[in-house]
Amino acid sequence: MYGYQITQRAKELTEGELEMTEGALYPLLHKLEADGIIKAEVQEINGRSRKYYLLTDKGKKQQATQEDEMRSYLFNLKTIFDI
């Protein structure tokens, strides 16, 4: 996915609840790239360069770990609120 697509997808999935600011998105993408979590591929689209971001193996592992942590956190919260 490329930058603009990420902002639109986040908006679409959360029905407009999550609006990513570009000022936060691009520095974060560059940081994740430097940390080896994502890698970038540049493609020429209609005469301009477009940078596509992909998860690396390290990134996929981290994504799985963080998803588990988030699920466990939400489960615990739900348990507390259901009491």
Next chain:
Amino acid sequence: MMTKENLTEIEKYLKSKNLSSVVFAEVYDHFVMQISELMYNQENSFPEAFLQTKVNWQNELKMVKADLFSFKRIAEIEKGVLQGRFRRMMIIASGLSLVLGTIFYFDQHVYLYIQEALIMTHLLFLMYHFVFRKMSFSEYQKMAFHPLLLRNLLLMLLILPLTNIIFSTTKNLWEFPLNHMFVTFSVILQIQLLYFRTKKINVLMV
């Protein structure tokens, strides 16, 4: 559909923001996509869509000082990217100078060998830049005023006299590991700056 003139107008506007080539390419693509969507989905004219996009991006493209010790003004979005890079460079330089400071404390000979190796690396990098015309001498002079080096210099000027006062000594200042750490920090930082320049990664060199 956007015309060639429209694209040139976007390009001209973004070029005025002094973005590095990598950030420029991404922001340019983002602008074109965002404007296109406003034109097609909301049936705005190009000037309306362009204006709306500029308003959406006004905080990100606001010109600010790159760093407290920087003389350069850059866009806020570039600052966000650069600050992350600066932090990483500082961590590497601080960690390595701490290790070398510890080595100096235990064995000055080993420390001197490592320090020589670092200085040689720095000189080799410089030679590479000068021989292959990657950097002019005036650019090298400007590198001496890099905000990270200025920060180190300022800290050094504050701490060196303090070391003298705290230890109430007139002994040679070079006998303190802390002072060597500052030198190591500066050399490692310069190696990193030259390395990033070789890789064409923006670290605010000139």
